[in-house]
Amino acid sequence: MTKQLVEAIADMREEDALQSAQEMLDNGVDPLVILDDCREAMAVVGKRFETGAAFIPELIFAGEIMRQLSALVKPSMAETTTQAKLGRVLIGTVHGDIHDIGKDIVTFMLDVNGFQVQDLGVDVPASRFVEAIKEFQPQVVALSGFLTLAFDSMKETVEAIQAAGMRDKVKIMVGGGQVTQDVCGFAGADGFGNNAVAGVSLAKQWIGA
Numbered sequence: 001m002t003k004q005l006v007e008a009i010a011d012m013r014e015e016d017a018l019q020s021a022q023e024m025l026d027n028g029v030d031p032l033v034i035l036d037d038c039r040e041a042m043a044v045v046g047k048r049f050e051t052g053a054a055f056i057p058e059l060i061f062a063g064e065i066m067r068q069l070s071a072l073v074k075p076s077m078a079e080t081t082t083q084a085k086l087g088r089v090l091i092g093t094v095h096g097d098i099h100d101i102g103k104d105i106v107t108f109m110l111d112v113n114g115f116q117v118q119d120l121g122v123d124v125p126a127s128r129f130v131e132a133i134k135e136f137q138p139q140v141v142a143l144s145g146f147l148t149l150a151f152d153s154m155k156e157t158v159e160a161i162q163a164a165g166m167r168d169k170v171k172i173m174v175g176g177g178q179v180t181q182d183v184c185g186f187a188g189a190d191g192f193g194n195n196a197v198a199g200v201s202l203a204k205q206w207i208g209a
Contacts, residue, residue: 005034009041010048012058014065021069031073032197035105038066039195042101046146046177063101070108077112085116087207090132090170091142092120094153099146102176102196106142109196115203126153126160133166140203143189145176154187162188171206175199 005024008017021034045062048054089110093103100122110117118136120128133141141161143154154174161167172189184192190206193199 005037006041006044009038009062009065009069010044012061012065014061014068017065018068018072021072025073025076031076034069034073035109035196038069038105039102042066043177059099059101063104066101067104070105074108074112077109086114086204087140088116088118088136088138089140089142089203090118090120090129090136090138091144092124092129092132093122093144093146094150094157095123095125096153097145097147097150098122099144099176102146103142103144106144106175106193106196106199109200110203113200113204115200126157129157130160130164130166133161133164133170138170139207141170141172142199142203143172143174143187145174145179148178150176151179151183151186154183154189158188171202173199173202 005017005020008020024034025031042062045054045059049059091103091107093100103119107117107119118132118138120132129141143157145151145154158172161170161172173191173193174184174187174189175193179192179194181192191202193202
């Protein structure tokens with residue numbers, strides 16, 4: 001069933017993907033397994049995009065399927081997670097990158113795990129992150145990026161937060177399809193998550209939840 005869901009998402013078979021996910025939920029499969037399948041499928045779509053086998057319309061359609069799947073599993077996630085707000089997380093896709101699929105999954109996971117999340121959207125300039133930190137006063141800032149060109153923007157954003165005198169007030173995580181520990185070090189972040197569950201775990205660890 002898991003392979004079936006991954007293939008359905010990657011091949012843009014919307015109805016099959018939703019049906020597979022619903023059957024998994026009905027059979028008592030952990031919603032986290034479904035979300036992990038979503039991540040795996042999006043990695044396949046991302047590789048196809050990079051090699052020219054898929055294009056922007058396919059990415060957008062895959063993102064829409066992901067949003068429907070998130071809406072499908074969210075009630076099940078909410079039943080098993082706390083609703084008490086653990087802390088505040090500011091998240092956004094950095095300047096020069098318009099991908100929001102991974103960011104939306106992380107936002108969803110943070111939300112159902114009890115965090116108050118402010119999502120700045122995509123193609124967010126460093127200055128907007130700085131403004132939002134002043135306004136929202138988060139404990140954690142999450143910088144998302146799918147493309148390699150986002151790495152420089154992540155670094156610039158961290159440097160802007162540093163220049164504003166707020167670097168010691170927040171923990172910064174980076175994430176995205178190609179983000180590694182090396183990218184984390186390059187950007188000057190405190191940590192990285194290679195999936196949404198890892199991002200939530202980092203946030204809980206940093207806030208002391």
